[in-house]
Structures are given as structure tokens and as C-alpha cells.
Amino acid sequence: MKYVLGIExxxxxxxxxxxxxxxxxxxxxxxxxxxxxxxxxGVVPELASRAHLSNLPRVMDKALAxxxxxxxxxxxxxxxxxxxxxxxLLVGIxxxxxxxxxxxxxxxxxxxxxxxxxxxxxxxxxxPRPALALIVSGxxxxxxxxxxxxxxxxxxxxxxDAAGEAFDKLAKMLDLGxxxxxxxxxxxxxxxxxxxxxxxxxxRDGSADYSFSGLKTAAAMHLKRDPHAFRDLSGQRxxxxxxxxxxxxxxxxxxxxxxxxxxxxxxxxxxxxxxACNSGLRRAFEALAKQAxxxxxxxSPVLSTDNAAMIAAEGWHLWRAGVTADWDLxxxxxxxxxxxxxxxxxx
Numbered sequence: 001m002k003y004v005l006g007i008e009x010x011x012x013x014x015x016x017x018x019x020x021x022x023x024x025x026x027x028x029x030x031x032x033x034x035x036x037x038x039x040x041x042g043v044v045p046e047l048a049s050r051a052h053l054s055n056l057p058r059v060m061d062k063a064l065a066x067x068x069x070x071x072x073x074x075x076x077x078x079x080x081x082x083x084x085x086x087x088x089l090l091v092g093i094x095x096x097x098x099x100x101x102x103x104x105x106x107x108x109x110x111x112x113x114x115x116x117x118x119x120x121x122x123x124x125x126x127x128p129r130p131a132l133a134l135i136v137s138g139x140x141x142x143x144x145x146x147x148x149x150x151x152x153x154x155x156x157x158x159x160x161d162a163a164g165e166a167f168d169k170l171a172k173m174l175d176l177g178x179x180x181x182x183x184x185x186x187x188x189x190x191x192x193x194x195x196x197x198x199x200x201x202x203x204r205d206g207s208a209d210y211s212f213s214g215l216k217t218a219a220a221m222h223l224k225r226d227p228h229a230f231r232d233l234s235g236q237r238x239x240x241x242x243x244x245x246x247x248x249x250x251x252x253x254x255x256x257x258x259x260x261x262x263x264x265x266x267x268x269x270x271x272x273x274x275x276a277c278n279s280g281l282r283r284a285f286e287a288l289a290k291q292a293x294x295x296x297x298x299x300s301p302v303l304s305t306d307n308a309a310m311i312a313a314e315g316w317h318l319w320r321a322g323v324t325a326d327w328d329l330x331x332x333x334x335x336x337x338x339x340x341x342x343x344x345x346x347x
Contacts, residue, residue, distance in 0.1 A: 007096045030306070195244050
């Protein structure tokens with residue numbers, strides 16, 4: 001049996017995982033840095049890099065122990081090359097290169113976003129294709145068509161904030177804490193999604209890009225009009241704003257999926273990335289899939305947020321295709337996740 005060890009350090013989670021040649025996740029250890037970054041209300045890149053340096057050896061040892069394996073049993077090392085924070089990526093790549101060089105193992109460079117797509121194959125076997133894959137996180141918002149030949153076609157992406165980033169910024173405006181997305185989701189469950197009005201983004205150039213900066217600005221305006229009403233963080237006005245904002249983000253996300261369904265034949269709807277944990281998005285995504293007569297396949301929370309299992313899984317696929325890296329591998333923060341572009345047009 002062959003095993004790929006995956007390393008993920010693209011942002012603020014340190015993760016090491018081991019996946020076998022059959023696609024089974026033998027171990028998937030994630031060390032969160034929430035406590036380090038919470039006092040600053042967001043991820044501090046320098047702190048994230050330093051935490052990865054200290055966390056990686058411990059996290060790798062835990063992954064090997066969980067899998068009941070020694071390094072002698074590892075067949076290849078896969079690591080996130082990008083996109084992500086340059087310092088964080090550099091720590092992970094340096095660690096992976098040293099490990100692969102010392103053990104004389106193949107080194108496999110992995111695109112973080114493609115890893116989120118591949119994570120779906122870890123939970124659903126097989127994944128019907130072609131499929132529409134919505135990948136939403138704190139740093140990325142993409143809608144892809146995943147082809148039967150494994151090619152990924154970009155249909156649309158965000159031109160400014162990502163969806164997860166928008167949730168975090170609302171939480172910061174309300175002083176809810178960090179990370180903001182889960183806190184907004186929790187409060188939204190007790191709020192009225194019709195209490196505040198949010199207009200859907202539109203572009204004069206006819207683009208069907210995602211855009212969340214306008215929704216963020218609208219939320220700021222609601223707060224500015226009556227700041228006293230939002231001082232009680234457990235009050236109904238805060239819950240209503242969270243519910244209304246979440247409903248607008250979800251509507252905008254699925255608006256593009258509906259447009260894609262009119263043009264792109266699909267056998268399944270796929271949802272991945274950290275924002276796939278959002279309860280409102282999951283409910284609406286499942287309802288849309290049911291309306292379209294398609295299966296809805298959504299990664300579970302442990303494989304939605306940044307994790308090394310998806311990196312190891314994508315690494316397996318690349319290794320089988322003969323893709324390996326040289327020892328001069330460097331981070332690439334603007335690494336593209338797609339093979340082709342076929343942009344949607346706005347309606």
C-alpha cells in the first residue's frame with residue numbers, strides 16, 4: 001500500500017494528512033491558530049508563519065501516529081504551492097522539500113483551490129460529471145465546471161471580496177469576534193432575513209462576476225444610520241442584520257449557479273470551501289439542487305475548511321499523472337486553479 005503525506009499551510013491552519021492509494025483518509029490533523037489571531041480581529045501573516053514553523057513537526061507526528069505509520073511507509077509528499085499567504089506557503093513548502101529530500105521521496109505541488117474541488121471526491125465516489133462546483137472560502141469564491149476528463153473550467157469568480165471575507169468583515173463591524181463567519185451564521189438563525197434590504201450586485205460591462213464589497217458597504221450604511229440599535233450584540237437588530245446579510249450573500253452566490261445551469265449541462269451540484277459550513281448556504285444549495293433535479297454534494301465541515309487531506313488527495317491525482325516538482329519549488333500566490341475560462345454573461 002502506498003501513502004501520500006499532504007501538507008497545508010496556505011493561511012492560518014497548520015494541517016498534515018495521510019491518504020492511501022485507494023483514496024482513504026488515514027489521518028487528517030488540523031491545528032487552528034484562532035487564539036493567536038483573535039486579539040487582532042483577523043489573520044496576521046507574520047504570526048501565522050511563525051505558528052506554522054512551530055506547529056508543523058508536532059502536527060506531522062500526530063498524523064503519523066493517527067495513521068499508525070512511520071515515515072518509512074510514506075511514498076510521496078504533497079504540499080500547497082498556492083494561492084495563499086506568501087510567508088505561510090513558504091514555511092510549508094520548505095518543510096515539505098526538506099522532508100522529501102531527506103527521505104528521497106517525490107515532491108508534488110498542489111493548487112489549494114483545486115484541493116477543495118478534489119475534497120469532494122474523498123466523500124462522494126464517484127462524483128457525477130460534468131458538475132458545477134461552487135468553491136467558497138475566506139479568500140476565494142469561484143464557480144467551476146468540473147469536466148469528465150478532470151479539467152476545470154472557470155465560469156465566474158469574485159472581482160473583490162470573497163464571500164467568507166465579507167462575513168468576517170460584517171462580524172468585525174459588529175465587533176462580534178474572530179473568526180466571524182460562524183458567529184454571523186449563529187446569530188442569523190434567530191434573525192429576520194427580510195429586516196434589511198440588500199441589492200444584488202450588477203456591472204455595467206455585463207459581467208457575471210461575484211462581488212461582495214457592495215453588500216459590505218450596504219451593511220456599514222445600515223450600521224451608520226442607527227449605531228445605538230446594534231450595541232447589544234445579542235439583540236434582535238444584530239440578529240436581523242446578520243440574517244439579512246447572510247440571505248443576500250447566499251442569494252448572490254446561487255444567482256450565478258442558476259445562470260450556469262441554463263447554459264452548462266450538469267449531472268451534479270457541488271459545494272466546497274470553508275463557507276460550505278454556513279447553514280443558510282447549505283439549505284439553499286440543497287433546495288436549488290432539488291429544484292434542478294440534481295444531487296447536491298457538499299463537503300462535510302472537516303473537509304470544507306483548510307485541511308491537508310484534500311492536498312494529499314489532489315497530490316495522488318497529480319502523481320499518477322506524472323506531475324512532480326523540482327527542489328527549486330517556490331510559493332505562487334496567484335496560482336490559477338483552472339484549465340479553461342468560459343465566463344458567464346450577466347442577465
